[in-house]
Amino acid sequence: MPNWPSERQLMGTKVPRVDGFKKVSGGAKYSYDINLPGLLYAMILRSPYAHCKIVSIDLGPAESMPGVKAVHLIKKPGDELHYAGDEIAAVAAMTEEVAEDALRAIKVKYQVLPHVSSEDQALKAGAPAARAGSADERGEKIEDAIKEAAAVHEGTYGCEVITHVCLETHGLVARWEGEELTAWASTQAVHGTGTALAQHFKIPKATCITNFMGGGFGSKFGPDIQGIVAAELAKKAGAPVKLLLNRAEEHNAAGNRPSAFAKVKAAVDKTGKLIAFDAETWGTGGHSRGAGFPLPYVYPVDNRRRKHTDCFINAGDNRAMRAPGHPQGSLVMDSLMDDLCHKFDPKLDPVEFRLRNLPSTVLRDIYTKELLLGAARIGWKENWHPRGDNAPGPWKRGLGVALGTWGGGPGDAQATCTLHGDGRVEVKCGTQDLGTGTTTVVPLVAAEILGLQIGDIAGSIGSSAFPPAGGSGGSTSCGGVSVAVAMACTKALAELFAKVAPKLECKPEDLQAEYGRVFVTGNLERGFTWKQACAVLGQQPITASADKKEGEKGMATSTVGGAQFADVSVDVETGRVRLNKIVAVADCGLVVNRLTCESQVLGGVIMGINYGLYEQRRLDPPTGLPVNPDMEFYLLAGAGDIPEIDVVLLDYPERGVIGIGEPPTIPTAAAISNAVANAIGVRVPVIPLTPRRVLEALEGKA
Amino acid sequence: MKNFAYINAASEKAAIESMSDKALALAGGTNLLNLLKEYVLAPEALVNIKGIAGLNAIESFEGGLKIGANVTLSELLDHAEVRGRYPALHQALYDIGTPQIRNMSTLGGNLCARPHCWYYRYEYFDCKKRGGQGCAAIAGDNEFHAIFATDGPCVMIHPSSAGPALVVYGAKVKIAGPGGSRDAGIEEFFTLPAAAVARENVLKPNELVTHVLLPPPNGKSATYEVRHKESHDWPLAMASVALTMAGETAQEARICLGAVAPVPWRAAAAEAALKGKVVNETTAGEAAQKAAEGAKPLSGNKYKVQLVRTAVKRAILAAATGRRV
C-alpha cells in the first residue's frame, strides 16, 4: 500500500503561498481582470417582480443602440419568471455603461402573478408553494421514551437564508477562435465548466482557465446561465465578451444557503443520555430547490422521528454552500443539546453532557480529545457558570460549545510529473485554487516526494488543458490532488532512479531522493546533486502520470470531527453581542500546509461568525423583492468584529490527508448561540443574533 | 447610471448659478454616487464644489468654530479643538463608515446626505421621496426605520450622525443662494417629510451649505451610539447630550437623538427631566425613560425604543463623567 514518507521535510510545516506576493501586489489576474483586444461587456436583464409571466418583449431599442454588438434572448413571451432576478435577456456592448443603457431600453410587458416570499406564507394552508419533503422515523418507542424520560425539552430553532457573497462575483470571459472556445471563468471546476460549455455548443472541447479565483464556497461549479450567455454573445458578436455579475445579481441569482427551522422535542434518561427525538423541520431553498439538512446531528439517538417540509418561495435557488446543511444541523442540534442539558440539570457542565452523548464511531475519541483540549484553551473550568451571568452591569459573559463533522475524502484527480534533463520539474493537475491554497499544495507535495525545495517545482493548475481533476467541492481537492501529485512524482522518480542506478553501480531500489540529492540510501556522498542526476536524461524528459486512485488507500481518508468554543459578552441593554474569543479545534488527518490549513479554519470561523451574528437575506414581505442585495445592508463582519481566534489542529498523520475547507465553518454559529444563552440566561432561538432578537428574547424571559 | 455633465465650480457664485434640481452639488460623492449608480437620482449635471476656495477650513469664530462645508470628517476628527472642546461631535463622527469613507465624506455632504433607507435606495420599491405613491417601509421590513414622527408620509431615518451633536451645541448652518447668504439654526435646517416629502432640509435646489458655525460649548457633552457591528456599520440609535453643570447638578441639558426619526430628534421631555437634578444613574435613567416617550414604533422596530433609552442614559453619564461608557 502506498504511503507518505515517514519523515517529512515540508508537509506539516508552514509554507507561505507561492502566489501570495502576486495576490497582495495586484499581479494576480482574476477572471475579472482578463481584458482582451476588442473585448465587449455583457449584462443581463432580470425580472423586476417576484413572480410574473412575460407577455411580450421588444429587443429592438437595445439592438439599434450605438455600441451594442449582440443581444441574446434567454426567455420568451409566455415564459414564467420565478423570482426577482430571474434572467430574461442579455446584451453585449462596447462599454458597461452602454450595456446597462441597452438593458433599460428593452421593452418587456409582464403579467404579474401571485407570489410567496417567506416560509410562513408558503406553509399557510392553500398556498401552492410548500411541499412535504421527507419523513423519517426509526424506533417505535418515542412516546414511551418521552414518558419515562428524566427530562424533556421542546424548542424551536432557526437559521435564515444567507448568500455566499463571493468577493469575486460569478461569471467569465469568453473568446471564440473559429470553433475553439476559451473561457476564463471564476469557477470551482475548470474541467466541469469546460465540458459543460463544449456540450452546450456541441463542439469537441472548450478550454476553461482559472488562474486565480475570489471564492466560490460551493456556488460555482458550472458555466451557469451567465457563462453560456457570455459565450453565445461572443459568438454572435464575433468578439470576446466579459460577463461577471454585479453585487445585486450575486446576492439574488447566484445561490444561497437555505433557511432551516425546527420544532423539536427531545428527551434524556436519568444518566443524561438522549433517548428520544421528535422534530418537525422546514426551510426554503428557493423556488425549485429543497432545504434539507442533517438532523439529528452528531449525537445519535435511536428513537427518532422527523418530518421535513420544503417551502418553495419566489426567490433565487440555493446552491451548495460550505458544508451544505451542516451548519443548520449544528445550530439546531447543539442549541437543543444545551437547552436539554439545562433542563436536565442546570448545574451539569454542557461539555460533560456532550461527552455522555458522543457517537460510538471513529469520531468518539476525536471529539473527546477536542472537547477536553478546547475547554482548556477557552478557560471553561475557570469561567463556565450555569445559565445566566449574575455579574452586575449590563454586560453578561458566557461560554458555549458545539460540534461538527464532515467527510473530506479524496476527490477525483490526475496529475503528471515531468523531469527534464536540466533538472526542471513540472507538475500539472487540472484542479483549481479557490483561494484555499491548492496552488501551493501541488509544488509542496512534489518537493516532498522528490526531496527538493518548493521553488524547484513548476506547478501548474487552473486549466482544463491539464490532466482531469474533479470540481473543488466537499473539501475533496486537497486529498485527491495531494495523492495524485505524490503518485505521479513517485513514478517519475522511479524512472529516474532506473536511469541513474547504473551510473552509481547500484540497484534502483537502493536509491533515495532527499536534500536536493539522489543517493544510495545510507550514504549521502555516494550520489549526485538533483541536477547531475537529471542530466542522465539528456534531451529525453520523463513524464509520469498518476490517478489518485493509485494511492488513496493509505494516503488519504475521510471523516473529521471538530469542536468549537465561544466566549462572548452580551450587552443586555442593547442586545449587542461581542465576541471575546473563539477556540476552533479541527481535525484533518495529515496536515499538508499548516499555514493555509490554519487559514482555512480562520476563514471558516469568520464565516460562521457572520452566520451567527450578521447575515440575512431579506425580502420585502409585501412584494418579495430584495431589500439588501448589497454589502451595506447585508451585514458582514469587519476587522473590528473578529475576536481572537485560537486554531488548534489535531495531527493524525497516520490517517492520511483529509480536506479541511468546510468543517471549520459548521459549529461556530451554534457555539456562539450557546454562549449567548449561557450569558443572558435565555435562548435566542433564531440566528443571526441581532440586537432586536436578543432584546426580544430578553423581554420574553422577563 | 445616466450620463451627466460635470461642472467644476471655482466659486460659490459659480456653483449657485449652475445648481438646480437637475444639477446637483457634488462633494465627497460617498452618498451621491451610489444613488446615481442605482438610478435613484439621474441629474443632467454634477457641480463639483470641492474646488471652491474657503470651504475647506476650520477657523476660530466668536469663541467657537467656523467649519467649511468641504471639511472632511477625517479632518474634523483630527482637529484638536473638535476633539477637546466638542467631544459629542468627535464621538459622533468617530465610527462613521470606514477610514476611507471618512476621508472622502464632507461635513456639508453629511448634513445633506439622502435617506438611509433600503426602500429609497432601490428603484423597484414604491417611495414618496422618489415621486411614488406611498412609503413601502410602512408595510414592509422596517427594522431600521424611524420610531418617532412615524405618522408622516415617509418613515426614513436621517443619515447624519453629526446632526444630533450639532443640535445639542446649538450650531448654525450658513447657506448661500442667489440672493446672498443666510444663517439657519441647525434645528430649522432639517425638515420633516410632512413639510416637504422630497427633501430633508430647507435648501432650495440652487442653495449651498457653505459653513457650519459652532458656538463656544458651555459645559460637558458626549455622544453614545448603539450599533450592531463594530466595523463599517450605521447606528441603530444614538444620542448626543450637552450639559451645563453646577457641581454635580445639571443646570441645563440638551439631548438629541439620531437614527430614530426623519430629522435629528430633540428629546425635550428628557431635557426637562434632567434639568436641576444631580446627574447619576438614577436621574440619567429617568431622563432616558422620558426620551422614549412619544415613540410610535413601526411593525418591526419596537426594540429601538429600548436602544433610545440606553443611548440617552449612557450619553448623559458619559457627558457628566467624561468617560466613555
Ligand SMILES: Cc1cc2nc3c(=O)[nH]c(=O)nc-3n(C[C@H](O)[C@H](O)[C@H](O)COP(=O)(O)OP(=O)(O)OC[C@H]3O[C@@H](n4cnc5c(N)ncnc54)[C@H](O)[C@@H]3O)c2cc1C
Ligand atoms: C458604508 C457607509 C457607512 C456610513 N455610515 C455613516 C454613519 O454611521 N453616520 C453618518 O452620518 N454617515 C454615514 N455614512 C454616510 C457618509 O457620512 C455620507 O455618505 C457622507 O457624509 C456624505 O458626504 P459627501 O461629502 O460624500 O457627500 P456627497 O455624496 O457628495 O453628497 C451627498 C448629498 O449632499 C449634497 N451636498 C453635498 N455637499 C453639499 C453642500 N455643501 N451644500 C448642499 N448640498 C450638498 C449632494 O448634492 C448630495 O445630495 C456612511 C456611508 C457609507 C457608504
